[in-house]
Amino acid sequence: MRSVYLHIIFLLFAGLLTSERLTAQDKVIRQLRNSLPQQTDSIVYTDVLNQLGMQYHLSNIDSCFWYAVKARGIATRHNDTRGLAGALNNLSIFYALKDNQTQAIEYGFKALLLYRELEDQPNICQMLMNLSVYHFFEGMKPESDQYLYQAMNLGKTLARDSIYSLVLINYASRFQDDSTHRDSVKWAVEKSKEIIRKYPGSRDIYYIQAFEADEWMKEGEGAKAVQRINELTARALKDGLILVAIDLLEHIDTYRQHGYPADAVPAKERAFAIGVQAGYLNMMLPTVIGLYRHYANSNNEAKKAYYGKALLEIVRGRLRLRSSNHMNYLDYFLKEQELNEWQLSNKVQEQRIARTILKRKNRQQLIGFLAGFLLLMVGFTLARYRSYKNLRKQERLLREMNDAISEKNQQLSVHDDFKNKLIAILARDFRGPLNDIIRVSALFRNKDMEQAEMQQIIDEAVISSRKTLVIFDNILRWIRSQLSGFVYSPAPCELSELFEQALHHTDHPEVSLHIPEGLCLAGDQEMLLFINRSLLHCAAKLSGGKGRVVVHAVEEELVKVSITFEVNDFTPAMAAHLFEYRRGDDLSVTLVICKDFMDKMGGQIGAEVEGKRMEVRYGLPRFN
CATH class of the missing domain: 1.10.287 (Helix Hairpins)
Incomplete structure (x- = not known):
């Protein structure tokens, strides 16, 4: 039983093609299921379905079957050869675990043909090994050996030789008890051990070390072998490899059968306990039978009843599978064959209909040729006229859309400019x-x-x-x-009072005001206060806080206000563009806002440089 169980384990692991240590299976399944809705490509979606099927065969074989069927349907519709090969591989494993080796061989052979078409050497090697296992279970040992030897020959040539290590372990397991293959088994184990050193964390090391323990037992070191098996079992449980741990514990019973006085009952009980805990009760039938017989012979009624109940549950479960699920899968296979026949019949019928339609079209073309020739010019003229009207309509719609887009772009530009100005003002005026x-x-x-x-x-x-x-x-x-809806209403604004308030916000130490008493401008008081404060801040920044800033106000056609100060390295060209927006300059944003305010109040603002003297001025009407 141990040898058969070992082959099943290798069969399951062969589909994974990985040398890394497993994480928790439910975590892997959860990640794959969460990634399904995110896949937009049918090929990638099919690949995820096949991965889910391969993961589920370790815990829920019906889910493995469901995902394999779904993946096969999508791959068939999209002519996805690789996805179809993966689905057929999962179906072959499903039927093998359902003890239907004939169907497993059929699906496995189809998958092998597709992988050969793709020239996918690693998966070809895997399918050859799986087919070897299927034929071995079916009792076809010559065919099984042939597939195994093909897998070994191909495995030697693979760049990634981790699959070759698995083939060698499978070979050693097959012929371990055959004295004629003793040397080749030893070579296979050593070669596999050499390969495994390249892949730290590979689970294959458990079986290599188990083979070593078997050799110790044969050489008379049974205690050492049992200790090694117990150590490997503890390590496998720690790594979450439940099936490996159960298989390792079977070695102790094998040692007992070969004459070593080992107590296999604790090992069987431990295997049964971890198997039940992990949900593998249905696979524990030989173990439960052995424990039931042992406690029945030793008159331990409590243990006998416990394992008898477990045995009854397993038998009932297998009967249910045999009476329901097995028939369902057989029914599915028959319906699948029937569906293929219907599809073939449907294709034949479609071809007949196509030929009939083609003949009818030829007759109609022959009869309508002359009439069509007479109507050709009329139809051509009508088509050209309609095309001309559609073209003019499209041009009009395109022009309207371009105008609307241009208007929206202008609005977006204005809004973006407003937003930049607002951010700059907040950054400058609120920082201090x-x-x-x-x-x-x-x-x-x-x-x-x-x-x-x-x-x-x-x-x-x-x-x-x-x-x-x-x-x-x-x-x-x-x-x-x-904002939209703003209406400007001029009001009397006393100029000297506004500059007095602005002085509280300037950093320049020397500012002289030469403003006539009672001089009032027609404007918005808050706007003018902002302009005066900003211009004084501009003078302080451009002069470097040095020299004197002089403010003059003269009444002409307009009330002209000038702010004069000294600057260094400032040209007339720079002064001419002082009130234009420059990206990254918070002062320019403030001055642009000043210009906006002056435009709304109907005034003028500008700047000029003569030598080292700079004059910033604005003009507004006097309030009467």
């Missing part, structure tokens, strides 16, 4: 006051300050907060001016 508030708050944490110092800090925090509110009100005013 907020830094003051943060600094004052940090000083306020000092609990050792005197009352006067604390009061001074509180006053500074109040001043910074008021500055922030003033700036925020100005920005809100500008935002409202940019």
Whole structure:
């Protein structure tokens, strides 16, 4: 029983084609199922279905069958040869595990032909090994040996020789008890061990080391062999390889059968416990039978009842499978054959219909040739006229769409410009006051300050907060001016008072105001306050905080206000473009907003340079 069970394990692992240590199977299945809705390519989708089928054959063989059938249907519709080969491979494994080796051989051979068509050497080697197992279970040992030797010859040539290692282990397992193959089995084990060293974490090492333990037992070192099997079993359980652990524990019973006085009952009980825990109860029939007979002979009624109940459950499960599922799968196979016959018949009928339609068309063409020739010119003229009308209609629609797109682009450009300006204003005007508030708050944490110092800090925090509110009100005013529905209404604005307020927000130490008392401009007070504050900030920045800034106001046709200061390395050309937007310059954004405000109030604004003197000026009507 151990040898057969070992072959089943190799059959299952052969489909995985990996040398890495398994992660938890449910995690792999969950990842594959979650990736299914994300696949848009039918070939990749089919590949994921085949991977799911291969994973499910370890835990739910019916799910393996379902995914294989679905993958085969999609691959057939899209002429996906590789996907069809993978689906047929899964179907062959399904029928092998259902003990229908005839059907398993048929599907496996079809998969082998497709892999040969694709020249996929690793999968060809895998299918040859699987077919060897199928024929061995069917009792066709010569054919089984032939496929096995073909797999070994092909495995030698593979660049990735991990599959060759698996073939060698399968060979050693097949002929382990055959004395005529003793040397070749030893060679196969050593060669496989040599290959496995290239793939750390390969599960094949368990079987190599189990072979070594078997050799120790044959040489009379049974205790050492049993210890090695127990160590391997513990390691396999730690790695989550339940089937490997169960198979390893079967070695101890084999040692007992060969004469070594090993107590196989604890090993069988352990195998049964982990098998039940992992959901492999139906595969534990020989183990349960052995445990039931042992406790029946030893008159242990409790254990006898426990394993008798398990035996009854397994037998009932197999009877249910034999009476229901097996018939369902057979019915599916028969329906599949019937469907293929219907498809063939349908193709023949379609060909007959096509020939009949072709004859009818030829007769109609012959009869309508003369009439069609007479109507040709009329139809051609009508088609040209309709084409001309459609073309003009399309041109009109295209022109309208282009106009609409152009208008939207202009709106997007305006909105983007407005957004950039707003961000720049927030970054410049809010940075200073907020830094003051943060600094004052940090000083306020000092609990050792005197009352006067604390009061001074509180006053500074109040001043910074008021500055922030003033700036925020100005920005809100500008935002409202940019929104649709804004109506400009001029009001009297006393110029000297507005500049006095703007001085509170400038960093320049020397500013002189030469503004007549009572001079009022016709404008928006908040806009003018923003303009005055921004122009003083511009003078402070361009002059580097040096020299004197002089503000003059003269009444002519318009009230002209000029701000004069000294600059270095500033040309007339640069002054001419001072109020144009430049990306990355927050000052230019502020000056562009000033120009926007002047345009809304009907005024003028500009700048010029003479030598090292720069004059920034604007003009607005006097309020009467």
